[in-house]
Amino acid sequence: MSLKKLFENAVFNWVLITSIVIVMIITNGILAMKTIEDLSATQSSLYNTGDVIVELDDLHNLILMAETGQRGYLLTEIEEYLTPYQDALGRLNAQINDTKKLRSEVPGQTERIASLIQLVEQKVNELTKTVELALAEKEKRALKQVMTGRGRDLYRELRAEIEQIKTLEINYRNSLFTILSAVEREAKVTFIISGITSTLLLLGLAFFARLNAKSEVKHRLQLEQQNQVLADKVAMRTKELTIYSDELSRSNRELEDFAFVASHDLQEPLRKIRAFGDRLQTSYAPLLDEKGADYINRMRNAAERMSNLINDLLEFSRISTRGKPFVNVPLQEIVASTLEDLEISIDESKAELIVATLPAINADPSQMHHLFINLISNAIKFRQADVQPVVEINYCQEEITFEPWHIITVKDNGIGFEQEFADKIFVPFQRLHARTQYKGTGIGLAICRRIVERHGGKISATSVLGEGTVFRIAIPVNNALINLIGDNANA
Incomplete structure (x- = not known):
């Protein structure tokens, strides 16, 4: 075989080997990049769904704190109960804004979160109105508003909405862990193939493969640590929710008993004042001197003002409940x-x-x-x-x-x-x-x-x-x- 032919064969072999090396490097590079992107996307999704769960738990806890303080103050009229209520309301606005910024990857969650925010705002308005009435010395109106059950119904709807959103997020997180396991298995196979081919074709590729393997381990450790932190937070929030739920149930029972008695007994004195005043003025007017008649008129005028106040307060309360x-x-x-x-x-x-x-x-x-x-x-x-x-x-x-x-x-x-x-x-x-x-x-x-x-x-x-x-x-x-x-x- 001539030198020219040998040279051409050598060139052809080198070109073939070089082409194979380049193709393998490109293929391995594409596979490695895909694995890293899958890991990064899965990790980002896990962080996001974890943030959604934590933010919802924080929102739920603040609502429970506010309602517990409200119920305690309405029941006891001790202003110390307003401290957790005011603290919770002060933090609720920021928490609501954080919740609005959540962008869940679960289909339909955006609409559910928006619906949840509306329920929270309605709940805050109900709590605020009740406490404002109590602070304005209108405990009867405040208790009457609580006894409508609107606050309890709002809380039930709110809790059901939170549980639904959390359940969907947890299911999605579990699916992410499944995907993560599959990605890890694919990554191991990819890096093994990459290591073998790189060792056979180019020693330098083995070095980069090892770097990628170390990066993979690092990401996995970070994910495991984050998952442990999330698990600890969920356990702590669950314990707090259980305590708040028990306290709220007890406060509701005591408040219902008190409101039942107050709603009946507080009406009777005014009716008696007006009835006996009318009887005095009708039956005993000739027996009274000018001062006595003046006292009766003042008493009847005071009872009339009280009646007007009650009617105005009733009208005030019906603006929202009886509106067309x-x-x-x-x-x-x-x-x-x-x-x-x-x-x-x-x-x-x-x-x-x-x-x-x-x-x-x-x-x-x-x-x-x-x-x-x-x-x-x-x-x-x-x-x-x-x-x-x-x-x-x-x-x-x-x-x-x-x-x-x-x-x-x-x-x-x-x-x-x-x-x-x-x-x-x-x-x-x-x-x-x-x-x-x-x-x-x-x-x-x-x-x-x-x-x-x-x-x-x-x-x-x-x-x-x-x-x-x-x-x-x-x-x-x-x-x-x-x-x-x-x-x-x-x-």
């Missing part, structure tokens, strides 16, 4: 109807009403009527002496947090008040003036706030003493979902 479904409400017609109802007081005070063009909004018609009656009658009642009252109702639409809102303002030129009391006027039974100056129970503006809040909006007041007040009502244009949630909650 939202419909398309033309505010122009609502205001016109309101002015007809207030015709006598408007004529007596010679008030001037300036009403801008108002839109139709999605709302409860009767509550909108009640809202404008309270605001306009307040503007007329708290007028300045010897000054013609002027009430202006204006409307515009604004963008707030990238969403359109209805903005309605009611402006008057009345007596006004110091701006530092702007929040106090919306608190039930809070008065800035003596009862002898201006009649009323002090709950009208609190009802206004409840009505606006039921529509998903906010109400605020800006005032200057001696110059008048401007009430600003902001209601979201797209509040259909708020109405749907409220109706489901009342149901």
